[in-house]
Amino acid sequence: MDAAVCxxxxxxxxxxxxLAVYFIITLSDLECDYINARACCSKLNKWVIPEMVCQCLSTVLMLVSTHWFIFLLNLPVAAWDIYRLYTIRFFGTDQQKTVTDHRSDHKMEECVYLNDLFIYCIYLCT
Incomplete structure (x- = not known):
C-alpha cells in the first residue's frame, strides 16, 4: 500500500x-509580448483546476495513508491552490501588472514540488 501511494x-x-514550468513559460511569453493577454489567460485557465486536483489528490493520499509529516507539508500548497482557484483566476484583462507576481508564485510552487519529489524518492527508497 505504501509503495503504491508513493x-x-x-x-x-x-x-x-x-504544470508549474508550463505556467512560468506561458507567463514569460506574456511578459515578452510573444502572446497577448487573452491567449495567455485562455491557456492558463484550463490548467488551474487540474493543478488544484493533482495537488489535493496528493494531499488526500498522504492523509489517508497516515503520512502526517508529508501531509502537513502538502496542506499549505493545497490550501493556496484552492484559494487561488476562487480569487486569482487569469481573466483576459490587463494582467501585465501582476505577471511577475504570478510567475514568482509558480516558481515558489515549483520549488515546493521539487522538494516533494525529493521526499517521495527518499520515502520510496526506504
Whole structure:
C-alpha cells in the first residue's frame, strides 16, 4: 500500500512540476509580448483546476495513508491552490501588472514540488 501511494504521489508530483514550468513559460511569453493577454489567460485557465486536483489528490493520499509529516507539508500548497482557484483566476484583462507576481508564485510552487519529489524518492527508497 505504501509503495503504491508513493509511486502515485511521484507521478502526481512530476505532473505538477510540468504544470508549474508550463505556467512560468506561458507567463514569460506574456511578459515578452510573444502572446497577448487573452491567449495567455485562455491557456492558463484550463490548467488551474487540474493543478488544484493533482495537488489535493496528493494531499488526500498522504492523509489517508497516515503520512502526517508529508501531509502537513502538502496542506499549505493545497490550501493556496484552492484559494487561488476562487480569487486569482487569469481573466483576459490587463494582467501585465501582476505577471511577475504570478510567475514568482509558480516558481515558489515549483520549488515546493521539487522538494516533494525529493521526499517521495527518499520515502520510496526506504
Amino acid at each position: 509511486i502515485l504521489s511521484l507521478i502526481d508530483c512530476c505532473a505538477l512540476i510540468f
